[in-house]
Amino acid sequence: MNTNAPVATTENLTKVYGDRVAVDKVTMTVRRGEVYGFLGPNGAGKTTTLRMLLGLIRPTSGTAYADPSVGALIEGPGFHPYLSGRANLRVLARHRGLTDAEVERVLGRVDLAGRGDDKFKGYSLGMKQRLGVAAALMGDPELIVLDEPTNGLDPAGMADMRALVVDLAREGRTVLLSSHLLAEVQEICHRVGVINDGRLLRESTVAELRGGVSLRIRATPEPEALAVAMRLAGDDGVRRESDGALLLSLPAERAPDVARALVAAGADVHEITAAERSLEEVFFEMTSTHPHQEVPA
Numbered sequence: 001m002n003t004n005a006p007v008a009t010t011e012n013l014t015k016v017y018g019d020r021v022a023v024d025k026v027t028m029t030v031r032r033g034e035v036y037g038f039l040g041p042n043g044a045g046k047t048t049t050l051r052m053l054l055g056l057i058r059p060t061s062g063t064a065y066a067d068p069s070v071g072a073l074i075e076g077p078g079f080h081p082y083l084s085g086r087a088n089l090r091v092l093a094r095h096r097g098l099t100d101a102e103v104e105r106v107l108g109r110v111d112l113a114g115r116g117d118d119k120f121k122g123y124s125l126g127m128k129q130r131l132g133v134a135a136a137l138m139g140d141p142e143l144i145v146l147d148e149p150t151n152g153l154d155p156a157g158m159a160d161m162r163a164l165v166v167d168l169a170r171e172g173r174t175v176l177l178s179s180h181l182l183a184e185v186q187e188i189c190h191r192v193g194v195i196n197d198g199r200l201l202r203e204s205t206v207a208e209l210r211g212g213v214s215l216r217i218r219a220t221p222e223p224e225a226l227a228v229a230m231r232l233a234g235d236d237g238v239r240r241e242s243d244g245a246l247l248l249s250l251p252a253e254r255a256p257d258v259a260r261a262l263v264a265a266g267a268d269v270h271e272i273t274a275a276e277r278s279l280e281e282v283f284f285e286m287t288s289t290h291p292h293q294e295v296p297a
């Protein structure tokens with residue numbers, strides 16, 4: 001099995017509604033075995049892109065390909081409220097020529113076997129979402145597409161869903177999930193596509209997007225510390241935090257050099273730590289230079 005083979009790709013994918021460009025020339029690649037986070041604020045074009053990938057709506061221009069072995073949870077699963085979770089899945093299984101054993105397998109997989117005979121309408125939102133994931137897992141697809149799987153869930157429900165995605169990834173499945181939550185994507189995804197206002201701003205690993213580590217220093221007197229920091233990291237490589245600490249765009253291995261230079265300049269060093277930028281900071285940086293921005297939710 002080629003581990004890097006694309007399981008979903010788009011090229012210049014575009015969708016126009018009236019005079020609104022919902023998706024604007026998006027080119028992205030989801031590789032086999034990865035958890036790909038499709039990240040962007042509400043209205044950025046995530047759902048529209050996923051729907052085109054799944055063949056649910058037609059692109060205005062460009063192309064979208066997804067492995068035919070695909071299961072999806074998109075925009076709330078359409079389950080019968082008065083049927084049990086198990087009966088709902090059996091209906092879907094019958095449609096698709098799958099067995100009741102497969103229903104039991106996926107129910108167990110999302111930890112709903114014990115509640116399978118309860119009516120769907122009595123389920124918590126987290127359970128409803130998990131049943132939706134169970135439906136997506138039926139038939140053991142190569143690619144699993146989850147549109148905002150944690151949206152509206154309480155913290156425990158979100159944690160359950162994240163754990164489920166991490167488990168699916170461990171089993172070697174490919175997961176494409178959309179989210180407007182940076183922390184979530186940072187925690188569970190390998191690669192990220194950042195979309196805003198219909199355009200893909202960036203596609204990279206989470207680590208690349210965060211720009212690696214930088215050094216955080218606190219030293220006094222501050223003017224001397226600042227002068228040393230600018231000499232070592234360059235004028236553009238230093239940012240002052242509100243608490244007086246300085247963030248230097250230097251790799252962690254440079255910490256001893258920085259400490260020596262500060263001491264040589266007569267400064268007292270109170271702190272030198274490796275500081276990673278959060279995805280949130282990176283996202284704000286990216287979108288603040290972008291025209292027509294929307295505020296991330």
Ligand SMILES: Nc1ncnc2c1ncn2[C@@H]1O[C@H](COP(=O)(O)OP(=O)(O)OP(=O)(O)O)[C@@H](O)[C@H]1O
Nearest residue numbers: 017020022040041042043044045046047048049148
């Ligand atoms: N059927 C439609 N007709 C007209 N406009 C649409 C339609 N579907 C989506 N749009 C518009 O396209 C843009 C992108 O919507 P989309 O639902 O893809 O965004 P999203 O990133 O998934 O956001 P959300 O998380 O809020 O669903 C929005 O401005 C939306 O109003």
